[in-house]
Amino acid sequence: MSNGKEKIAIIGAGLGGAVAGALLQHAGFDINVYEQAPSFSRLGAGIHMGPNIMKIFERIGVDKKVISISSTPSHWFSRDGITGEYTARVPLEGYGQTYCTVHRGDLQAIQCDALQPGTLHFGKKLARLDDSGTDVLIEFEDGTSVRADIVIGADGINSRVRETLLGEEKPNYSGWVGHRALISSDKLKKYDLTFEDCVKWWGPDRHMMVYYTTARRDEYYYVTGVPHPAWEFDSAFVDSSRDEMAAAFEGYHPIIQALIESTDEVTKWPLFNRNPLPLWSKGRLVLLGDACHPMKPHMAQGAAMAIEDAAMLTRCLQETGISNFRTAFGLYETNRRDRATRVQSVSNANTFLLKQEDPAWVYGYDIYAEPLKSETAA
Numbered sequence: 001m002s003n004g005k006e007k008i009a010i011i012g013a014g015l016g017g018a019v020a021g022a023l024l025q026h027a028g029f030d031i032n033v034y035e036q037a038p039s040f041s042r043l044g045a046g047i048h049m050g051p052n053i054m055k056i057f058e059r060i061g062v063d064k065k066v067i068s069i070s071s072t073p074s075h076w077f078s079r080d081g082i083t084g085e086y087t088a089r090v091p092l093e094g095y096g097q098t099y100c101t102v103h104r105g106d107l108q109a110i111q112c113d114a115l116q117p118g119t120l121h122f123g124k125k126l127a128r129l130d131d132s133g134t135d136v137l138i139e140f141e142d143g144t145s146v147r148a149d150i151v152i153g154a155d156g157i158n159s160r161v162r163e164t165l166l167g168e169e170k171p172n173y174s175g176w177v178g179h180r181a182l183i184s185s186d187k188l189k190k191y192d193l194t195f196e197d198c199v200k201w202w203g204p205d206r207h208m209m210v211y212y213t214t215a216r217r218d219e220y221y222y223v224t225g226v227p228h229p230a231w232e233f234d235s236a237f238v239d240s241s242r243d244e245m246a247a248a249f250e251g252y253h254p255i256i257q258a259l260i261e262s263t264d265e266v267t268k269w270p271l272f273n274r275n276p277l278p279l280w281s282k283g284r285l286v287l288l289g290d291a292c293h294p295m296k297p298h299m300a301q302g303a304a305m306a307i308e309d310a311a312m313l314t315r316c317l318q319e320t321g322i323s324n325f326r327t328a329f330g331l332y333e334t335n336r337r338d339r340a341t342r343v344q345s346v347s348n349a350n351t352f353l354l355k356q357e358d359p360a361w362v363y364g365y366d367i368y369a370e371p372l373k374s375e376t377a378a
């Protein structure tokens with residue numbers, strides 16, 4: 001356990017970094033989180049939080065709050081995108097916690113509120129790290145700097161911390177984009193159609209995942225995976241259009257057509273990934289989440305893996321104390337690598353729950369119930 005003087009800096013207050021900060025603070029560590037964005041905006045996107053993550057949210061006391069603002073589907077339906085035939089009806093209950101679908105911005109706000117006041121610093125874009133061997137100098141683009149005993153890189157797919165460890169390397173463009181749109185449920189009332197709580201529509205080479213993002217079910221959300229030859233834009237996403245959606249899903253089921261007709265704004269995101277990294281930590285620097293194992297988002301478990309990483313890293317640091325961070329980092333990688341790599345590969349293959357299958361290995365997982373494997377046992 002920390003002696004109260006050792007400091008941990010987390011770079012990035014995304015879905016993994018914010019939870020890592022809150023979990024470590026609950027465990028008594030001295031934490032500061034540095035985020036490049038000047039503030040968070042309510043980006044138009046939804047996210048699934050499975051029972052495996054809600055068990056972690058219990059530890060920072062936010063599970064009930066998340067459930068209170070989420071839609072809580074009883075099933076994940078998979079349907080043929082053209083005929084509507086069901087290929088799977090997978091129960092989401094019975095895994096020891098609730099399955100939530102929620103607005104990503106609302107979730108992020110709850111996570112950030114779980115941090116101790118004054119420990120989340122916006123407008124701090126990491127420029128450079130210098131691990132002196134005795135501590136780490138962290139320099140930000142605004143010209144300020146801080147020192148920490150260890151640094152957690154939770155800075156996403158284009159992680160500067162990853163670059164410090166492994167050199168500059170662009171992520172791989174997967175050849176797919178994801179369209180994202182939020183639709184007011186009022187717009188759907190005119191259709192004599194049933195809009196299910198959580199359904200994935202599958203085509204031969206594309207899909208559309210659809211769910212509610214609020215407890216009131218007044219906001220419906222879709223996110224697609226559609227082949228797109230190359231990502232020719234500089235930004236993280238670009239605007240798409242109803243026409244582009246109509247062309248991408250021509251001939252698909254009437255429910256999909258209704259969703260496209262009801263779309264006001266839709267954005268288009270390139271989907272990137274990386275091959276598994278040769279190392280997750282070096283010296284006083286350690287990675288988590290997309291900085292470490294980004295994936296195509298088709299299992300809805302990318303953020304979940306970042307949050308599981310945060311929980312396991314906290315567990316390992318509690319086990320060893322910060323002064324023994326090298327052992328903690330080794331334990332962390334030993335206890336995370338196989339699961340994160342498995343989820344990464346199933347997610348990239350986009351096969352999860354297409355057919356009836358048991359998802360207990362994902363949703364039934366309780367990171368606190370797993371015995372810690374030692375490095376040599378791996």
Ligand code: FAD
Pocket residue numbers: 011012013014015016017034035036037046047048049124125126127154155156157158159160178180223269270271288289290291297299300301302303304305306
């Ligand atoms: P991020 O959430 O990307 O956070 C990184 C943070 O670091 C950001 O806030 C960023 O501003 C900050 N940062 C970056 N560089 C710096 C710097 N130099 N200095 C300071 N701060 C920095 N996952 C799910 O679990 N469920 C889903 O339903 C789901 N749907 C998805 C749909 C789409 C279309 C996409 C693209 C992804 C989806 N994902 C989903 C995946 C999920 O978004 C990511 O896996 C997840 O956000 C990773 O969390 P993270 O904390 O590692 O990184």
